[in-house]
Amino acid sequence: MKSAKTSRFNQPFLLRILHGVTGVSLIAAILTAYWTYDTYDGRWGRIPLPQFPEIEGIHGTFGLWTLLIFPVFLIYAVHRGQKRLVQANSLQQLAHIGHPSWWYTLNRWINTVTLALLTFALFSGKMMDEKWLPNGELQHSWYLAHLLSWLLMVGAIALHLVVNFKVGGALFLLSMWRWRHHRSESPYFWPSSIAQGWAAIQQGTWICWFQPLSGLMMMELSILISLAVAWILPYFKAD
Template structure:
């Protein structure tokens, strides 16, 4: 175990850092290769003229697939153990309290939530595309336009996410996502026990309590997870 953190330093749970970091790495690679793909095969709205690399579409799809594999676990964590970082039932009421710190914290939670929704939109629209469209010069398909829009929304959501986290926590909060230190209760040696306890709860039917009561945020979580399932199933039915 790493040395104990100073009590005044922001702390992020180890599992959050791993899921957030894995998703972020795959996502940034997917975003960069998405632009490179656009620059190679499209470029109708301008660009910076990157070197032409024809296999870039397949490489972008690979990074998108990695993101899709990690993202559902991150969503489940975010909407449960990390729920306090997302929109709350009274968030819209707090947004009326301008010039107060709670306004910025609430806006930050909204930005975090928006980033999750934007990523779900990007992953789903990407899976609805055919990887042969762009190499064949098919640039007017509806799902291609949807994926282009999702790329722009995702870039904006990430920028907002970073700016708002910097606003509410400054550099220490941003750096807390990269520290290798962790507390004893976050140690990976406890994870098998936690998983067995969760599985035992599922076997006993306690999972039904996850949907009670049906809140707006729970409905949003279900919609995101269902969209990820459909992202795998619908292409098989084409």
């Protein structure tokens, strides 16, 4: 039997893939976002990056990738990855500062809050108009909200890294970025797993996924609904 410590360093392969694709797209969106700000705005300081107007479209593309993969990661995190998110007693446990389990509780809170903050970044991104910055229109509320979402995301990821480092060290951080996986987790088996999942959906068993309806599932549903709204709203915007 694997020791608890060894299994903690063996993150499920599907989690590593979904977390990795979301993480890489998001970090690329964050870096290109900064360059976009540096090119068109710079009101709160600048670093001398080359002026590169095309960076806005490149940022939009990475943002879009994040938006496309995020719902899948979210569904995974809330169902199969549930133990890494807040639990029913997490609020009381957060009050036990200094208790050995406190850092684990804090870690779960940060993971959960990160999902909510990323929703805000993606939603406000969808509300952006690509013409605002080239036209020098820097006062739109959605633009300011989108800028704020960048700060919140950078803060959340920094905390995520610090707290994961605190609970598991560098090897734990790296365990999330390893490609090696058990044979039973190989993508070779994915088509048959998807077929089984689809058959289960057709038989209506998906209803059981939401029973009992937990707070996390309500968060999941609200995030999925807000992302759907974010896709639809721009079609109603007057030009």
